[in-house]
Amino acid sequence: MPIPLPGIRAVIATAAAWLALSQGALAQQPFPAPYRPAAAAPRPVTATPKAAAARALRGGAACHGGMSFDRFLAELKQKAAAAGVSQRAIAEASPGMVYDQGIVNRDRGQRVFGQPFTEFAGRMAAVYRMQQGQQRIRTYQAAFARAEKEYGVPPAVIAAFWGLESDFGADMGNLPTLRSLVSLAYDCRRSEMFENETIAALKIIDRGDLSPDEMVGSWAGELGQTQFLPTRYFNYAVDYDGDGRRDLLHSPADVIGSTANYIANGLKWRRGEPWLQEVRVPQNSPSGFPWDQADLTIQLPRSKWAALGVTYPDGRALPNDDMPASLLLPMGRTGPAFLAYANFAAYTEWNNSLIYSTTAGYLATRIAGAAPMRRPTAPVAQLPLNELRELQKLLVHAGFNVGKVDGVMGQQSRSAVKAMQIRFGLPADSWPTAELLAKMRGPAAASEAAAAAALR
Template identity: 35%
Template sequence: MRGTGMAAVVALAVLAPPGEARAQASNGNGIQGFLDNIFTGSIANDGQSASLAPRGGSEQTPSPPKRPASSAATAWSGEDGASGHPLMTAAAIRQAAANFSNCVAAMWPDAARRHITRENFERFTAGLSPDLRIMDLMDSQPEFTKAIWDYLDILVKDARLARGREILATYKPQFDAVEKAYGVDRYAIAAIWGIESNYSTQMGDRSVLQSTATLACVGRRQKYFRDEFLAALEILNRGDLRPEQLRGSWAGAFGPTQFMPTAFKRYAVDGDGDGRRDVVDNPADLIASTANNLKKDGWQTGRTWGYEVVVPNDFNYMLADRAKAMTLAQWEQLGIRRAGNKAFPYSADRAYLLAPAGAGGPGFLMLQNFRVFMKYNPAEAYALAIGHFADRLRGGSPFVQPWPRQERVLSRAERLELQQLLARRGFYRGTPDGQIGSRTREALRGFQASVGAPADGFASSDVLERLRRR
C-alpha cells in the first residue's frame, strides 16, 4: 500500500498486522497479537512490490508487563500458497525445508563478513528448525475483511488511550529527553507503542531467529529475509539483546514498537548510555530509537500529521491522490474546509487529500508527518490510526464526521469480480488478484467518471452492481 490512496472498506482486505506489514514493505521496517486473528494478508499494490523497565530494573521505574508465554505452534497446512509463486508450492516448501540446515550453514561466510564470531554463529543457529506454519501466514488470503472505521474502533478506544496516558506520565523524563534531542512529538511515539503492541502486552512470541531463518531458506522472499536473519545474528553477537528477548511476529518484527532486525540496525540507539540498545525492555532505548526512526524518515518538528476536512458535494475526487499535493490555502480555494470550522495554522504547508470512505465519509488533508507514519508502516489505515491516536492522547476529540457504517464489505470473490469487470471495460490493466491497490482505485475513478458518479475510487457494493449492469 506504500505510495497509494486507500478506499476504505477494501483497504483492510490487504492490511497485514502492522509489524508484519512493515516486514513485507520495501523499506524493510518491522500490530500483531490481538490483530493477528482480525487482519491478515499482504501488502497490495496491484502487482507492484510491495511496559518497559531499564536493564536491571530501577526503584524509580516500574517493571514492564510480562510478555505472553509462547503458545503451542500450529502445524503447516501442507498446501500450496495462495500467491501461486513457484517457491510457495507444497513440493517446493518441503524441498526447501529438507535443505534447511544446509541453507543456514551456507550463510556463515556472510555472517563472518558482518564480524559475527564463529562461536556465536554456531551457538545461535544450533538446533534451528524451520517453522513452516509461516508459509500459510505469508500467503494468507482473507475472504472477508474489516472496514476502516471498524479498524479505528478496535485500535483507538478508551482503555488503550487511558493506558497511553499512564505511559506518558510514567516515562515523562524519557519523553522529555527524546523530544529535546530529536524533535519528535511524544504523542506520536506513544501512539505507535500503543498501536503496535498494546503497550507491550501483545508483541508476538515467535523466535525472531527461527522466523527469519525459515523465511531466508523457504518461500518466495528468501533474499529479503536472508538480510533480516543475518541482522538478527548481529544484534545477538553485539549483545544488545538476548535470544529470549528476540521474540516477535512471524515475519520477525520484535519489541513494543516492532522493529525488524535491519531497522534496528539503522535506527536503534542507546538512550540511557548503558552500552546496549535494548528496544524490548528498556524504555529509554525504546522511546529514543522510535524517535530516531521517525526523525530519519523525515519528521517535521512542530507540525501535525494532517487534518480532518469537510469535502464539498461537487468536489472533483480525481484530485484525491497522493501525487497531487497542494498547499492548504490552495485546498481552501477548492472548497475544502477544516472540520469544526477551525483554521489551518500553516496555510503554506503542502498536503494531499485522502478520502478513505469515498464521498460518503470524512476527508483528510495529509501532511509530511503522515508520510513518515507510512514509512513506518505502508498502510494509510495504519497511519490514520496512529495520527488520530496521538491526537486523542494529546486531548483532542474524536473525528467530527460520521463514517458510512451502512456500507457492506466486499468479499474477496467480489473484489476479484470488480477487477475483472473493470478490465473487461478497459479501465483496469493489472492482473486481477482481489486486492484493491492504486491501479484498481484509478480504474474505479475512471469508471465512476464515465457514468457521472463521484470519482472517489471507493469500491462499494453499489459500484460493483453498476459494473454488473453495464
C-alpha cells in the same frame, strides 16, 4: 481501568479467522465480541533436520537450486561471517536456527482484512489506548522530551505506534525469532529479504544487545515493543537508558529513543510540522466538489482547500497559507475526511496499509489532544467481499494492475476505481460502490473499460 485489548497482531489474527469463516458479506461486519485470543503458536518441527528439509523442498525451495536446508543454512552462516558476524555469535545462535514449516504456512496463508476504517479505528484507536498513551508520556516524560529535542518527533507520534504495535509491550509475540527468520529465508516468497534479516539478527547478538534466547517476537521475526525487524533494530536502536545495551524488549527508554530515531532518520520526519488533521468537506457545493483531487498523490496549499470549502470539523476556517496537504478520504466522500501532510508519508512507510497508517496517524492526534473524529451522518455503504473481488477482476479485465485479487482495496485498487469513476462520470473519490460495479457489469462496460485503458 479498562481491560486492554490485544495488540494489532492479535486483532489481525482474529480478523483473518473471522474473514475465512464469514463467506463474503459477513466479512465486512465488526469483529465478534468479545475478542478472541490470538492463534496459538505453531509447533516447532520435531522431526530430523533431513525430514524437515524434505518437507520444505516440497513447499518450494526452487530459488535455492533444490539445496537442502542444512546446506542453505551453512551458506547463510558463511554470508553472515563475511558480513562481519563473529563465529562466537553464530555458534550461540545455531541451536535456534531450525526450519519450521508452520511459520512458512503462516506467511503464505496470511490475509489482510477489509474492515471499514471507522470500525478498525474505533477498536485500535480506542479511548483506553489514547489514555494509556498519555499516561506513558507522563511516566517517561524525560525520555520523551529528550527524543523530541534530539529527533523532532512529538511524544504522541511515538506513543501511538507503541500502543498499536504491542499495547505498550503487553503483546510482543511469543515465537523464537531465529527460527522464524531462517524458515522464511529458506522459503522462496521473500528469501533475500529474510536472509538479510537473519544476518541482522546475528549482528544484534554479536553487538551484545540481546541473547538468542531473548529473541522472541512475532511469527514474522519482528522484535520489541514497536515491532522492529532486525535490520531496523540493528540500524536504528539506541541505548537511551545508558546500560550499554539497546534493549527494545524490556527498556521503555530504549523503545522511545529508538522509535524516534527510526521515524526521524529512517522515515524522514519533518520537525515541527503536522501529520494529519480531520476536516469537513462540503457535500453540496454549488459548483460540485472536485473529488478527483482527493488523493495522496495530489497536494494543494491549505488556502486552496479552504477556497474549495474545506473547513475544520467545527466549521472554523483552515489557515490561509501555502502549506501543502492532500485530502484523504479513507471511506469515500461520505466518510471521515483528513488533511494529510508531508509527515503522513512516515505512516505509509511504516505500514503501507491505508487503514493502519490512517489509524496510527489519527491515534497520535487523539493522544496529542484532538477531539474524536466525526462519525458519518449515515452508514457508509461498503460492498461485500465477494463483490469487491468481482470489481477487482473487472478492473483487471479493463487493464488495471490491482495487485492481488483478494477483496482488499489497497492503493492500486483505489487508483483503478478512481480512473473508472472518472470514465463513467461518477464522483471520483476512489471508493468502490454498487453503482460503479453495476456500470462495469453493464453491456457497454467492455468498450468503456477499453477506452479507459487506452487513455491511461
